[in-house]
Amino acid sequence: MEKQTISKELKKNVMYLSNVLPVEQSFDIIQRNMVIGGRDSAFYFIDGFTKDEAMLKIMDSFFGVQAEDMPADATSFAERYVPYVEVDILGDFNDILKNILSGVTCVFIDGYEACVAIDCRTYPARSVEEPDKDKSLRGSRDGFVETIVFNTAMMRRRIRDPHLVMEMTEIGKSSRTDVAVCYMSDRVDKDMLKTIQDKLAQIQVDDLRMNQQTLAEALYKRNWYNPFPKFKFTERPDTAAACLLEGKVIILVDNSPSAMVLPTSIFDMIEEANDYYFPTLTSLYLKISRAIITFLTVFMTPVFLLFMQNPNWIPEMFKFVTIQDTVNIPLIFQILILELAIDGLRLAALNTPSMLSTPLSVIAGIVMGEFSVKSGWFNSEIMLYMAFVSVANYTQPNFELGYALKFMRLLLLILTAAFNWIGFVVGCILVILSVCVNRTLSGRSYLHVKLN
Numbered sequence: 001m002e003k004q005t006i007s008k009e010l011k012k013n014v015m016y017l018s019n020v021l022p023v024e025q026s027f028d029i030i031q032r033n034m035v036i037g038g039r040d041s042a043f044y045f046i047d048g049f050t051k052d053e054a055m056l057k058i059m060d061s062f063f064g065v066q067a068e069d070m071p072a073d074a075t076s077f078a079e080r081y082v083p084y085v086e087v088d089i090l091g092d093f094n095d096i097l098k099n100i101l102s103g104v105t106c107v108f109i110d111g112y113e114a115c116v117a118i119d120c121r122t123y124p125a126r127s128v129e130e131p132d133k134d135k136s137l138r139g140s141r142d143g144f145v146e147t148i149v150f151n152t153a154m155m156r157r158r159i160r161d162p163h164l165v166m167e168m169t170e171i172g173k174s175s176r177t178d179v180a181v182c183y184m185s186d187r188v189d190k191d192m193l194k195t196i197q198d199k200l201a202q203i204q205v206d207d208l209r210m211n212q213q214t215l216a217e218a219l220y221k222r223n224w225y226n227p228f229p230k231f232k233f234t235e236r237p238d239t240a241a242a243c244l245l246e247g248k249v250i251i252l253v254d255n256s257p258s259a260m261v262l263p264t265s266i267f268d269m270i271e272e273a274n275d276y277y278f279p280t281l282t283s284l285y286l287k288i289s290r291a292i293i294t295f296l297t298v299f300m301t302p303v304f305l306l307f308m309q310n311p312n313w314i315p316e317m318f319k320f321v322t323i324q325d326t327v328n329i330p331l332i333f334q335i336l337i338l339e340l341a342i343d344g345l346r347l348a349a350l351n352t353p354s355m356l357s358t359p360l361s362v363i364a365g366i367v368m369g370e371f372s373v374k375s376g377w378f379n380s381e382i383m384l385y386m387a388f389v390s391v392a393n394y395t396q397p398n399f400e401l402g403y404a405l406k407f408m409r410l411l412l413l414i415l416t417a418a419f420n421w422i423g424f425v426v427g428c429i430l431v432i433l434s435v436c437v438n439r440t441l442s443g444r445s446y447l448h449v450k451l452n
Contacts, residue, residue, distance in 0.1 A: 004093040010040050010110035017044060020097060029100075034059065038067030041109045046121075049103030054120040058084055074114035086119035098176060123147045128154070131235035131257075134397060138277040143235045148178050148254040154237040155182065159244060163187070169200060171215065175207035178254040179215065182240075187247040196249055196262060196441065211256035220441050227407045228438050228446065229400035232264040239273055263440040265447060270294060272397045290395050297392045298405050298431065301335055301385055302412035306424050309416070321381070328376045332417035338378065338386040339410065408434065 007013055014031075017023070021044070023031050032043040041062075045055075061083050071077045078087050090096050090106070091114045100106050103121030128150070130136075131143040144151045152166050163186045170176045181200065183193055199219050208214045212233065220230050234240055240250050240259040251260040261268070270290055275283045304321070307314050308331055311322055323331075372378045389409075393402045408431045415423030438446035 006091055006093065006096075006108075006113055006115060008111055008113045010042060010108055013108045014042055016093065020093075021100070034062070036062045036109055037065040037070040039070065039110045041107060043105060043107050044100050045105040046100065046103050049121045049123065050105055051120045051122050054084065055105065058082065058118065058120070074109065074112040074116055077109065077112065078116050082116060082118065084118055084120060088117040088119070090115045090117050098170075101176070123149075125150060133399075134234060134236045134239065134273060136236070136273040136277055139236070139273045140238050142237060144237060144240075144257045144259060146255050146257050148180055148252050151237070151252050151259070152180055152182070155241050155244065155250070158237060158241040159184075164244065171200065171203055171218075172205055172207040175209070177208040177211075180252040182244060182250040182252065184244050184247065187245070188249060189247060192263060193249060196251075199441070208253060212251075212253045212258060212260050215251070215253055216260065226434055226438055227400075227404040228266070228434060229269065229398065229404065230264070230438075230441060232261040232268050232398065233258045234261060235259075236273055242276070263444055265440065265444070266401075266435060267447075269398045269401045270396050293392045293395045294405065297389050298409050298412070301389060301409065302416050302424060302427070304381075304385055305331055305335065305413060306416050306421060309420055323379050323381050325379050326376075327379060329378075331379075331382065332413060334378050334382045335386065335413055336410075338382065339406070342386065342390045
């Protein structure tokens with residue numbers, strides 16, 4: 001955008017802003033005219049973004065300025081007569097428009113070739129509370145909110161170190177979304193930080209309509225056939241602070257109640273806050289049990305299907321796992337139908353009103369659990385294993401990783417059903433390759449482990 005400087009004549013400035021901003025059409029863009037020290041002035045601000053009490057006190061102080069006391073320039077005026085902390089002097093209309101639309105109050109005074117920007121804005125925000133997803137039994141109960149300044153303050157409260165740097169930038173031609181890059185200057189990998197900063201500077205998008213997801217897709221164009229996530233997200237300030245102290249980079253996006261952690265590995269994905277709030281032995285047990293259950297969610301049903309296709313492989317002591325009832329529908333179709341039904345129940349739970357969730361859950365449990373077996377559609381063994389898989393998916397905190405493991409399980413099931421043990425072996429190789437060849441944003445392996 002071409003640089004447009006401010007004129008000393010208030011009328012020209014007002015005329016320019018009236019042409020650029022929809023002051024007449026938009027009810028929330030306010031132009032307030034008043035006289036300061038015998039000179040005409042104009043205030044521009046967004047209704048709902050301005051602290052009314054602070055603005056009233058500032059305006060009241062302006063009424064006491066006499067004509068003979070008016071300074072020669074806007075900088076001197078701000079130093080002598082603006083009783084507020086966050087004040088800036090702007091001379092470019094591009095910066096002024098960005099500030100006005102961000103909620104900053106801009107004051108134009110006739111005779112001054114600059115604008116006084118008073119940052120007395122406030123954003124609508126929900127209260128700080130514990131996230132629904134990242135819960136902790138013994139940890140703190142605060143969580144990130146949709147206001148980026150609140151989120152940086154919660155991390156700054158935990159790390160009172162001068163090496164903590166929070167760089168602010170803007171991304172999106174239309175949205176101009178604030179993005180904060182946070183890191184410990186004495187611990188971060190400088191090459192990795194430079195890579196992230198360069199990628200952020202090269203992003204050319206019109207807006208971040210889906211906040212961090214849009215930013216993640218712009219940062220890394222991942223292959224569609226590899227579902228494993230490249231980024232870790234957390235809604236907990238204590239987790240983000242711990243990652244900063246480990247030398248990682250945290251990216252915050254305004255309007256998003258979560259932080260993006262870079263770089264990340266599959267071992268970071270399966271970690272959660274409870275692992276660090278318990279004694280070493282307990283946390284080690286939690287990590288091992290979560291890893292075993294995660295492994296079982298991928299391989300339990302494919303291995304069961306493989307043994308049902310080859311019952312002579314089953315040792316005599318484990319013969320009880322074989323299906324005794326009549327199989328009306330092939331096992332592979334039973335499993336695939338249940339995989340789809342479980343996702344249907346998830347989606348229904350998300351969109352069900354809270355007052356109806358309990359009775360509908362009971363109805364769904366009875367229908368899926370009892371009547372589906374009695375009707376002959378499903379065998380009880382299949383229902384048991386699929387119930388374990390559906391519950392076990394929630395033992396690890398990362399939602400994207402859960403679906404990545406689901407896709408790997410479906411791949412194994414289909415290959416096993418189609419090609420028996422050969423398909424199972426090929427599927428296992430593809431699963432291992434999907435993890436091993438996956439690369440993080442910094443170019444490191446997905447299995448990279450940093451020992452502090």
